[in-house]
Amino acid sequence: MIEILKRLLRTPQGALGSLIILLTIILVVFGPWLAPHDPQAMSPLARYKGPSADFWLGTDQYGRDILSRLLMGGQATVVMAVAATVLGTLFGALVGTTSAFLGGRADEAIMRTVDAVMSIPSLLFALLIVNLLGSSTFNALMAVAIAFAPGMARITRSVALTVRKQDYVSAAVARGEPSRFIIVREMMPNVVAPVIVEMTIRISFAIMLFATLSFLGLGAQPPSTEWGLMISEARAYMHRSPWMLVWPGIAIATVAIGFNLLGDGLRDALNPRT
């Protein structure tokens, strides 16, 4: 574990990605205490302000402090994205590994179903689920998780297929181990490395997907401080105060880039041959 961390920090992408993600985690956890203002406090006299000593990043259309809102919204945005990705990855990895283990007709049936689901663009698919279940934070999370599962299933299966051919799986079959044990204990730990890499990259997609859902009014609802929702609201006032749009945009981009870099770094760190 420590060895992997060392290797991760040795690559520039890994070091930068880790730094950004570490900062993000600190801001997400302590954000509400760090916020200089009440994120919901309106001040009608200070609307559409640019950055100033009082309001570091300016104020929005109700005179609310943007910095405080961003710090508050970090929790909703980042935690949701990570939770949805982890959920989707776990489900996808289980489906992919099972499919690879079973092989033959069962594999065909599972993978063709996955293909069918994958052919629907993930945003459309998420929209469909949210429309069916109603727009709420939890439903948006489920929607993103389900939209991610097929892709993860496909990636996991390709890795699991090579693991399936390894002798330790044959040895377990010859020993008479139950299938559940072989999938969960023998195969899953050996497909984890590439899946984790893919997962970190997907977290940035999830952040954008959530932002898009909120932007379209199907995720978080006002007066929530979710970043995508902030951009959506700011759009109407773009010409009066571009700052309202720029700051949450930068926040989303930074976190997304951070996770991407971390994913790149992890890919090298988990594969000692490169």
Add this chain to the structure above:
Amino acid sequence: MNNKANPPVLEVLDYSLDYRTHAGPFSALRHINLEIARGEVLGLVGESGSGKTSLAWSIMRYLPGNAWEKTGAIRLSGEELLQKSEREMRAIRGGRMSMVFQDPSTSLNPTLSLGRQLSEVLVHHRGLTKRQAWAEAEARLAQVGLKTPAQMMHRMPHEASGGEKQRVVIATAFACDPELIIFDEPTTALDVITARQILDLLSELQAETGVAALYISHDLALVSRVARRVSVIYRGEIMESRDVESVFRRPEKDYTRNLIAAVPNPARRLAGPAPENTGRPLVEADKVTVQYGRSSFIGSLLGRQQDQVLGNNAVSLSIAPGEILGVVGESGSGKSTLAKALTGLNPFSGEVRFDGRTIRSPRDMDKAYRRDVQMIFQHPDASLNPRHRIAEILSRPLDLYGLVSGAAARNEKIGDLLEEVRLPRDYADRFPHQLSGGEKQRVAIARAFASRPRLVICDEITSALDVSVQASVVELLLELQRQTDTAYLFITHDLNLVRQIAHRIAVMYRGDLIEVVAADEIGSPERADYTRRLIDAVPTPPAVEAGS
């Protein structure tokens, strides 16, 4: 030897090579001295990690970026190679010296025809036109004993057999009449009989062209057949460098002596006497047939002919309790297929009778059968889950068959199992990658013996190991057999080894069982034609003088 009239073709003087790694410099070669005269074959023998391949790449001047050459000189016909630029080397490589690799299927480009690959070398190094090169290449293919060179030129690598491909690689190496050829285990990936033919071809071509050759191998018996002089390399140092006969008869260093003692010699039996014939055999395979290839549902609807490969064709044999039955054959002869059928990894037709019970498909194999029949695989790296600690690996059979209850009893038993295969008890906390190859195979053996099985199937379990490690693993297996009276199905391609340890030997060829004979009768002239060819093809080590 170093007279002015006939300077050595290759001269390596006091050559040392380090690799820079994260853990500090790793010394791969230390003060190597070698010379090969014109028309001479020098054998270079060493175990894995001894630096023999590093030396080959040093001579070819194709080292990885972290290589650091500390001292020494490498001279080709008196010219210093260390000072050549990459550009000059490109002209020398393939032209004045060339190399033949272990695996012909990876050393040929799969997307170019064989003729194109061979004639390209001639165009590049000898400046022939394409047409001339093509004709010359065809002549070269005829020279290496390919029967239909003209057709062979147009074939793609996957359309040729392993032996044919290696012949093409050899033709390419000889194409520009080089001064030096390096052979890096050129027969290891080939079948015994094909390997023998390739060896004969090499000796013939070498005598004909008078090229100097460095023959790298881990197999002492094989080197004694091609080379007159041999250098034994161990951990980057040349231990001794003399003619083959005297190295075998009077090894000077302890290392060489142990190495020679570890080479399987059919004259030296290791197994105890065959068990008394008690009547009922432990296992009987009755016309076991295995077919590979899945029948496609849509294909059968359309009435299309299904391509199925026969892995085993009605194989019938029996193993008595406590008997060691050796199974030999070339790769693809169905040895492993038989093992997989007996352990339920392959569906089969026919019958297996185990201790009176009849088994017709893998579904009939219940827990009791699986506990009684255990399998050990070829590569310990692949058969031990890299993410599990040794304790977990060994605890699986114990838990699965309900052999122990309680954590304390389990840990005690795991320690006992490790001691049984002569590993320290505290290895339980380690991961497989923290163990050496031989130690890993011992863990795999401990796992197989955990359930006190009555039949253990050993599928090429020593072929991934070095000779000296192989000897100790075999010794361990025989000792366990004496203690537990377990029967073995010992699958191997190493005839010398199987003649040392098996009571009876089954010979397989292309899915068919040719014959089953007692081990001491396998050399007799009444044997089947194929068996005799197999025996003839295997180099046996020269006799070691008594007392050494």
